[in-house]
Amino acid sequence: MNAHGNAPSRTPQDLSESITGGVGESPSRPDGNLKVRGDYAYSxxxxxxxxxxxxxxxxxxxxxxxxxxxxxxxxxxxxxxxxxxxxxxxxxxxxxxxxxxxxxxxxxxxxxxxxxxxxxxxxxxxxxxxxxxxxxxxxxxxxPVTDPKRAAHDETLPKLHPDSGRENNLVRYQPIVRGRQDVTAEVVVSGTYTLGMQDQAFLGxxxxxxxxxxxxxxxxxxxxxxxxxxxxxxxxxxxxxxxxxxxxxxxxGGAFGGxxxxxxxxxxxxxxxxxxxxxxxxxxxxxxxxGHVHRHPAEMHFEHGATRDGDLVYVKARMYFDGGAYASKTPVVVGNATTLGTGPYEVPNVDIAGWGVYTNNPPCGAMRGLGAVQPAFAYEAQMDKLARALDMDPVELRQRNAVAQGSVLHTGQQLDYPAPVGELLERARKLPMPPERDPAAEPDIRDLPGGAANTTHGEDIARGVGYAAIIKNVSYAEGADDYSTARVSLQAVGGEAVAMVHTAAAEVGQGLVTVQQQIARTELGVERVNIHPNDTSVGEAGSSSASRQTYVTGGAVKAACEAVRETLFDRAAAALGHTPPDLAVVDGKLVSESHGVLADVVDVLGDGVIECTREYHHRPTYPLDPETGQSELVHVQHAFSVHRAVVDVDTQLGLVKVVALDCVQDVGKAVNPDAIVGQIQGGATQGMGLAVMEEIQVSDGLIRNPSFTDYLIPTILDTPPMKVDIIERGDPHAPYGVRGVGEPPTISAGPAVLAAIRAATGIDLTHAPAGPEHITGTAH
Amino acid sequence: MDFLRAASLDDALATKAQRPDIAPIAGGTDLMVGINFDHIRPSGLLDLTSVPELTEWSESGDVVRVGAGVPYARIISELGERLPGLAMAARTVASPQIRNRGTVGGNLATASPSGDAHPALLACDAEVELASTRGTRRMPVTEFFTGVKRNAAEPDELITAVHLPRATGPQQFAKVGTRNAMVISVCAFSVALHPDRAAVGTGFGSAAPTPRRAVEAEQFLSGELTSRGMWADPRPLPDTVVERFGELVAAACAPIDDVRGTASYRRHALGVLARRTVRWTWDEYSIGRQTCA
CATH class of the missing domain: 3.90.1170.50 (Aldehyde oxidase/xanthine dehydrogenase, a/b hammerhead)
Incomplete structure (x- = not known):
């Protein structure tokens, strides 16, 4: 039975509206105008x-x-x-x-x-x-059990899930050890970093x-x-x-893991x-x-050892993640945090452990960059601290230790695809800086910390610059069979060849709706491509998470299109009586280099429909050893981004205006470059929010600010212009060489902003978000 | 829930006398949030948007009467010269859409310690006009706030207007929030110079159970300005005077720790705002006097 037989009435919207443009072009979203006009029907x-x-x-x-x-x-x-x-x-x-x-x-x-x-x-x-x-x-x-660290170690606390057979409140404990464990270093820096609970704050x-x-x-x-x-x-x-x-x-109306x-x-x-x-x-x-899970708050203890020349010798880390009352994605958060916890750096000796626990706090689960956001705040603060201890430029220190293709991570996984972290850092450093503030000029208060609220006319403003480089895994990991399914059909409608793409992959604002059409258009050589509504009458696509849909559903659409094309060629060959070499579809026509135009696709199709369904599975990954954390290939792909933040801080009031937040990111292959810029800007805004204002305040297990009056997210006055520099170093294992895009900027933006605030104020900020009370020393 | 629309002030007052538990509504920017979240369940709403006495402002001698239903957007665009402190406060209220709807009357009715208009009203010795079928009275705004979200209006009274003296000197308003727009105040401060009577007015919000004046700070500064002859002959304010003024403002507050900020931060930030805004007003006054001279 088809779900659309008794579909509920909704305001009209035509998402099947065809766009133009193939892979590498930048068609606009078909639902963009509807959303801007307020005509789009949400659930x-x-x-x-x-x-x-x-x-x-x-x-x-x-x-x-x-x-x-x-x-x-x-x-x-x-x-x-x-x-x-x-x-x-x-x-x-x-x-x-x-x-x-x-x-x-x-x-x-x-x-x-x-x-x-x-x-x-x-x-x-x-x-x-x-x-x-x-x-x-x-x-x-x-x-209630509310202290996650106690929940990890104190066996006398009540067991919140006694039926699970667990002896304690641990959801997952994962250590990763590599290299020598008795190692010392000439220069050592350490710190404890904490992260508040962030909300996805989707508007719908x-x-x-x-x-x-x-x-x-x-x-x-x-x-x-x-x-x-x-x-x-x-x-x-x-x-x-x-x-x-x-x-x-x-x-x-937005998702972000929630x-x-x-x-x-x-x-x-x-x-x-x-x-x-x-x-x-x-x-x-x-x-x-x-009613939904939030980002895991974390407490993280880090120690970095390095030579006097600035080569990392070791990283030791202990990380605690509060999963709240139910497990949700806590196991994944622990896996990601420990496998990505050294950052995008080569470290010969590593001793990392992560605990994810049950408490009676609000349940935490997936949110954009899950498990990678938390340690990034810690390891990037540590890299800046180390640079200061070494009296070295922080970008140079990062470049000196950056991973590259061929590097072996602390899980034992060798990066067998481009990992251009050094290049990203170099390009970020060379991006033009925003103009200096002119103290003599009459300022527009909206450009100053405090903005429209008129708190400064230029008094006590200090500028700071900060960098952050990060690493994120793409797609499901640790041995999960990660795949997606696409059904593609091709038929003649009104004298024109029309393709239909049907997947269950959720369009959550990330832009898959254009990506699927672009791939079909490129692969099938037809102009008109429609998207079937997402439903469960087609095979699984997996979740729109882990920056994975362009990779896996893109791969499935490509595979299904290739199968449709092969069938089309077979039919053409049967009609022609021979199989011409170099057969291709261009602008609705079958062509070959040797024979020129052979037929119209419409004529080959006749009244028939070619329909093919294909799954795309990415190459297998493997679990972590429970005691050493070693794995042949724990993640199918890594993505990297670098952010440079420039901030003005009112040092007396502790208010912050982010002046610039520029990003360099390797996207492998930009399927829709404009959409990628949008994702990077949006992701960066969400990361910046976590750095300066977004925190669900929980005490005694109770949320104290469950409203958009008191859970603040950035407005346009808090969000600076963002330069985005996209580079494409294709991953040979991925369809078209694509690399996941959506999460990395969310991870790198926040640590860069905090680094810039530290640079402006000289204050060793260890909590995200850094509020005015932290910057002015009036938190208690 | 009944929805009643008053065609005239008499009509509105008669309804309020009959049904004192009815909730008057003008912009609805606060009331409707409370209703939507089920925090309040009034027996009915009394729509005041068609009552002419509430929706206009007028001037009589040196005093400006602002109808309780005049939205912030009109205060900004029409009263910036006459009532600069109130207009500056209005500019910091929420977003443009909310400023098109929200009113000072509603701000007073809610009587939140964080109401943006309150510090500016306090600094200018505003009076609140209250009306009922029993008559109309005016009350100093200092007496109007009686507790957290409580005010001195009787159950049968409507807030009909505020009366403020037309500004005779510079006024300032500044508000700390944890984002750069559309934010509830963590603390706010307003200062007004009244050279016509050699006086200084102040008001602060979100740093005590009610919006308050910092009376000692006002007296200290006006005393200094008078004893140094600076009203007639303005010179730069000595740093010691600015510092002391800030200390006295900080000392006047009685803040708490809550989700928006710590007591310690609020006390500190109020001192900073007091020092900055008093310099801005004094610099403006000094330049104004020099231009006149």
Missing amino acids: SDLWAEDMLWGATLRSPHPYARITGIDIARALAYPGVYAVLTHEDVPGDNRYGLKITDQPVLAEDVVRFRGEAVALVAADHPETARRALELIAVDYEVLE PESGLAIPAEDGGVELFLATQDLHSDRKQTARALGLPPDKVRMTMSGV REDLSIQVHVCMLAMHTGKPVKMVYNREESFY
Whole structure:
């Protein structure tokens, strides 16, 4: 059964609108104008006749035992159609991306403030909200586990997941050791660095519409990063075979990792199946803060040893990651942080360990650059500290130790593709600097720290420059079979050859929507390419995460197009009676160098359709040895970027204006150069936000700022002009030589900004974000 | 929830007298956020946007009456010369869209310690005009704020206007936030020179349970300026005077640690803002006097 037979009404949008341009050109997004005009339909705009509204009752306590739930008053409230608890979960009341440890609805224990306890469906969202207040839950409040370092080592703390068979609250411990462990060095620097909890802050809240189907299944229209992962977990919880749970992508209002875990999926389907009516759920901003995972906060102890000449001798690191109440992507965060924790540098002797733990803090999981963002703040601060100790230029120190093709990382993996970190640093250093501030000129206060709030007219402003170079893995790692699927068809429509590309790969704003069309256009030599809506009626694409979709789904689209082209050639050869050499498709015509134009593609196609489905698997990776962290090839690819930040700091008030934030990045092959510049600028803005303002403040397990009033993200006045220098050193293992783009700039921007603030103030800032109280020494 | 639209002030006051629990709404930039997040559930809304007495400003002698429903955007564009401190404060409110809707009347009704207009009103000895079917009264703004998000209006009263003397000297407003636009104040400070009566006005926000004046700082500075004969013969402010003024402002505050900042930072930052803004106002006053002379 096709999900579109009873598709909900939505505001009109034509995403199938064909763009022009092949690989290497810069077509605009087909949804760009709609979004700018406010005409784009997001998943929160879904609507169906006679639909109900779902709402979620959440735990007010970070850790408590549930001793009773009374739903009678809520159920009796006029307009209420259903009140559901864990007893109503039809299948297995557990889900999770890596470890199946999270209940769909809490049973006897709640492990974080915001955990889902009960659901309501009602005829109006306000009715549903009021009914929630009528559900009486008896809690026996317990002392929460909130200190991640204690959670890693203190065996006397309560075990938060006793059913898991774990002896402690560890989700993952991973050491990596290489070289000599008794080594000393002439120059040693050390430091402890901490990182606050960052929110993805996507603007479109969690939302979706579930419609019960006649076959006993359910159709779910939603915004997600991975349709098949959602379906697998949802079907299991609903007790349905996967083919009875059909999911269709609706407009995604940003993701950044925050839509990898389930939120509304099982809940809204349960309500729809229970009531037999379409049910819509939309979180508001406060609920969204409780309804998705965040970036892991971290505490990191680093020690770097070097020769007097500036050659790194060793790195020792101990890193703690607070995964909160449920595992989510904590295992991946530990894997990435330890395997990438030395930065893009050659280090002969390494002793790194990472702990990811359960606590009663908000659950943490995927966010852009996961596991690589945290250590980058630490190792780049250390490189600057080392440069000062050596009295050496910080860029020169980095270049001296930078990895290159052929380098062996501390996991034992040899980089068998370009790794032009030294070149990136050199180009970053040579980018033109922004003009110096003229103290004599009348300033526009919007250009100064504090901006429009009129805090300085030029007093006490100091400028600083900082650099950061980073390394990030691309795609899934540690032995995961990472692949994507594409179905491509070609047929004649109205005298024109039209290709259709169908994948389940989520367009979350990153630009895959143009990339897929560009690849099809290039490979098939046709102008008109349409994109089928993403749904689960085609094979898996995996998640739009880990900077992987252009690589794997791009690879799948390329492979499917090649298969379609081969079939087309076979048909042409059959019609011609021979197989000409050098056959190609150009501008809708079959041509060969030796025979010239042979036929119109349309004529070869006739009334028929050529359709091919192909999977693309990247080359295998291998797990880390649990004790040494060694692996033949833990990551399929690494990506590198360098940022240079220029900041003005009001040294008295501790306010910061980032004046420039310029990036040099190796993208392997720029499939859509303009879209890449946009991704780098957006990623850099998100990284800068973490450096200067973005932090979910948690105390005693409670989020203190669950709103955009108090969780601040950068405005345009906080965001400087950004020069972006893209270089293309193709990876021979990747389709077209592409290298993942989306995450690296998010990782390098923040450490560069902090380095620049340190340079401006001389203050040894060790926490990100660095707020005015840190810069002025008034934090306590 | 009822939605009532008042056609005239009498109409609005009669409704408020009958239904004191109804929530008056002008721009709705704060009230609607509270309703959307279910933090408040008023029995009804009383729309004041069609009441002419509230939506205009006027001038009588040296005093400007600003209707409670005049949006910030109009204060910026129309009252910058007459009420420079209030106009500067209005410029720091939120975003352009919010400034098109938000009003000083709403800011007063919420009476948050972080309300952007409050320090400027305090520094200029503003009076709040309150009306009910029982009559109209005016109250010094210093008496209006009675606690965190509490004010002195009676349940049957509407805030109808603020009255401020037309500026006779330079005024400044500065606000610290942790981003460079669209931010709630971590702390804010306003200073006004009143050369007509040889006085100094101040106001600060987000650094005590209510917006307050730094009275000792005002008296200290006006005393120094008078005793040194500097109102008539302006010379550069001595560093010691600026320093002391900043110390007295910092000493006047009673801040707390919260999600937006620490008490220690707020006290420190208020001192910095006080020193900077007093120099800006004095420099402007000195140049103005020289130009006149």
